[in-house]
Amino acid sequence: MITYRAKGGDVLTRQIDPRVREAILSYLRAAGRLEEMTPASPIWTRHDRAGNPGKPLTSHAFAKNLKMYGKQAGLDHVHVHQTRHTYARIVADETGSLVETQDALGHVNATTTRVYVQR
Secondary structure, eight states: OEEEEOGGGOEEEEOOOHHHHHHHHHHHHHTTOGGGOOTTSOSSBOOOSSSOTTSBOOHHHHHHHHHHHHHHTTOSOOOHHHHHHHHHHHHHHHHOOHHHHHHHHTOSOHHHHHHHHHO
16 A cells, blocks of 8 residues: 555555556665665665765656656657556556546546546
């Protein structure tokens, strides 16, 4: 389970897919950080020598890194919000339900969910 603050300030709790959990644990093992993790530890940390290695990665830095990695992979226009649209399409395809997709995204309005699914 994961608890987070959603858009609008709502606090939500979600079940984590076992594959996501294993991917995060694999990342932490590979980074040599699994043993030192506490509930307050950030998952994504800085790795640059000029800044503060081990400190939490800012959302700006995460987005910047994603664009850089995308460009290295031959993808010129990668944005963090695209991952939300991809997630919406995956949930819609797997469940076949707009209502379940709407719930997964935390949308109040189904019209908003349709925009995510149709792109």
